[in-house]
Amino acid sequence: MTANTGPDWLGAALEEIPGVRVVRDRDELSTFETDWTRRFTGVARMACLPRDTAGVAGVLAFCARTSVPVVPQGGNTGLVGGSVPRGGELVLSTRGLVALSPVDANAAQVTAGAGVTLERLQQHVRAAGFDFGVDLAARGSATVGGMFATNAGGTRVLRYGSMREQVVGFEAVLPNGGVVSRLGGLPKDNTGYDLGSLLCGSEGTLAVVTRLRLRLVPLLPARAVALVGVVVPADAVTLAARLRRACPSLESLELFHPDGLALVRAHSGLRPPFARDCGAYLVAECAARTDPTEELATALLECPEVVESALATGRPEREALWAYRERHTESINAEGVPVKLDVAVPVAGVASFLRAVRGEVGQAAAGARAIIFGHLGEGNFHVNLLGANEHEEAATAAVLKLVASLGGSISSEHGVGVAKAAYLGLTRSPADQAAMRAIKAAIDPSGIMNPGVIFPA
Numbered sequence: 001m002t003a004n005t006g007p008d009w010l011g012a013a014l015e016e017i018p019g020v021r022v023v024r025d026r027d028e029l030s031t032f033e034t035d036w037t038r039r040f041t042g043v044a045r046m047a048c049l050p051r052d053t054a055g056v057a058g059v060l061a062f063c064a065r066t067s068v069p070v071v072p073q074g075g076n077t078g079l080v081g082g083s084v085p086r087g088g089e090l091v092l093s094t095r096g097l098v099a100l101s102p103v104d105a106n107a108a109q110v111t112a113g114a115g116v117t118l119e120r121l122q123q124h125v126r127a128a129g130f131d132f133g134v135d136l137a138a139r140g141s142a143t144v145g146g147m148f149a150t151n152a153g154g155t156r157v158l159r160y161g162s163m164r165e166q167v168v169g170f171e172a173v174l175p176n177g178g179v180v181s182r183l184g185g186l187p188k189d190n191t192g193y194d195l196g197s198l199l200c201g202s203e204g205t206l207a208v209v210t211r212l213r214l215r216l217v218p219l220l221p222a223r224a225v226a227l228v229g230v231v232v233p234a235d236a237v238t239l240a241a242r243l244r245r246a247c248p249s250l251e252s253l254e255l256f257h258p259d260g261l262a263l264v265r266a267h268s269g270l271r272p273p274f275a276r277d278c279g280a281y282l283v284a285e286c287a288a289r290t291d292p293t294e295e296l297a298t299a300l301l302e303c304p305e306v307v308e309s310a311l312a313t314g315r316p317e318r319e320a321l322w323a324y325r326e327r328h329t330e331s332i333n334a335e336g337v338p339v340k341l342d343v344a345v346p347v348a349g350v351a352s353f354l355r356a357v358r359g360e361v362g363q364a365a366a367g368a369r370a371i372i373f374g375h376l377g378e379g380n381f382h383v384n385l386l387g388a389n390e391h392e393e394a395a396t397a398a399v400l401k402l403v404a405s406l407g408g409s410i411s412s413e414h415g416v417g418v419a420k421a422a423y424l425g426l427t428r429s430p431a432d433q434a435a436m437r438a439i440k441a442a443i444d445p446s447g448i449m450n451p452g453v454i455f456p457a
């Protein structure tokens with residue numbers, strides 16, 4: 001292979017690896033350099049797109065030998081800056097790893113290349129009468145490899161758990177080019193360390209995931225969605241607890257506030273959902289083999305917190321109700337480049353958090369707006385700060401310290417990335433961080449994998 005001399009020694013060497021496409025053209029490279037939020041951007045040295053596991057192994061082994069830092073990139077929809085270069089790294093895109101096996105109906109499993117998008121996976125398994133347990137609004141671009149690397153959550157965690165719970169096997173390339181493969185699909189396999197669990201949520205700092213063996217869930221054709229208005233956010237917490245007890249078919253519980261609703265309406269032209277304004281809104285979805293509308297309607301009738309409600313069974317009507325929640329991210333982005341914080345607090349602390357958070361933001365960044373929505377079922381909220389300007393860090397610190405004081409997590413489902421690396425110590429003890437750094441040093445001794453992500457550079 002080409003030695004590291006000459007102006008283009010890296011590109012020339014990577015092109016010698018079979019099945020690897022190298023991108024040097026600055027226009028094409030720019031598509032790899034900025035993330036979905038537009039908040040995170042950097043210059044890539046070049047990008048490469050291997051089309052199979054052997055190609056990924058060739059690239060990583062060469063980069064480890066020559067100390068070239070690598071940023072793995074899937075759909076680039078991650079919201080914490082982990083998928084784009086910070087300055088001169090090689091972007092390793094998984095866009096070429098798109099093989100998808102036939103559905104194994106007896107095992108209720110499928111094997112997907114890391115670059116397969118969630119939407120393509122959903123179409124593939126639904127055609128075979130199955131469904132996938134994780135769903136999120138970035139489904140058109142987010143890849144299963146990126147979802148595994150961030151342990152993505154989404155709107156169905158309440159019922160099926162996060163990405164980690166959907167994975168029965170994986171294949172990954174370590175920085176030395178070694179391939180670890182456990183794709184046999186064994187739901188039970190207690191032979192030593194669970195490397196898959198370790199790689200899940202490692203945000204490209206340990207290995208490049210190339211294939212996943214995924215657990216499938218039954219396709220539940222009958223669905224009912226309710227949009228409910230309550231007087232104050234604390235009522236939504238009580239209502240959520242009641243619905244969890246009363247509705248065995250409950251799949252999603254999402255919260256949003258009047259300021260978020262106003263933004264969504266301004267950007268989408270949607271009509272107000274109800275004649276009167278409410279203090280908070282909850283979207284609840286039930287799914288079953290037979291129509292769950294009555295189950296949901298009966299449960300809501302017994303909840304005194306409900307002041308307004310709309311119920312939908314048909315797909316277009318359900319989607320119309322979901323739009324008020326799902327269009328939050330794009331509407332906020334249309335307003336400006338937000339600081340996106342993704343936090344969780346224990347259920348007992350949710351009401352206190354929602355009462356206190358806007359005050360904390362206001363004190364740290366006068367004039368900033370905090371648009372808050374999220375997955376109420378897990379106490380997981382997306383706090384989007386608009387207009388914080390030069391006070392962005394102060395406002396971020398204020399929110400994350402509040403979360404830590406309530407025993408919560410500073411990153412519930414998006415990962416740490418570069419955005420939260422400086423705050424890791426708020427919820428991870430020195431012993432905890434030392435253990436994580438020791439794992440990183442053992443697997444990636446030359447430190448080429450996504451430097452600056454999770455641990456400050």
Ligand SMILES: Cc1cc2nc3c(=O)[nH]c(=O)nc-3n(C[C@H](O)[C@H](O)[C@H](O)COP(=O)(O)OP(=O)(O)OC[C@H]3O[C@@H](n4cnc5c(N)ncnc54)[C@H](O)[C@@H]3O)c2cc1C
Pocket residue numbers: 036071072073074075076077078079082083094114135136137138141142143144145146147148149150151152153154155203204205207208209210329330413414417450453
């Ligand atoms: C509109 C919108 C809605 C969203 N909703 C949710 C939500 O509800 N729940 C949620 O959890 N997230 C959500 N996200 C965030 C995002 O979609 C997830 O984090 C998703 O898992 C990222 O997948 P990706 O393929 O885009 O990964 P990328 O953004 O490309 O990468 C994310 C991280 O994973 C690493 N990585 C990517 N692929 C690999 C690989 N094959 N091997 C090793 N490392 C890899 C990258 O280096 C980076 O650190 C949302 C994003 C948007 C834009």
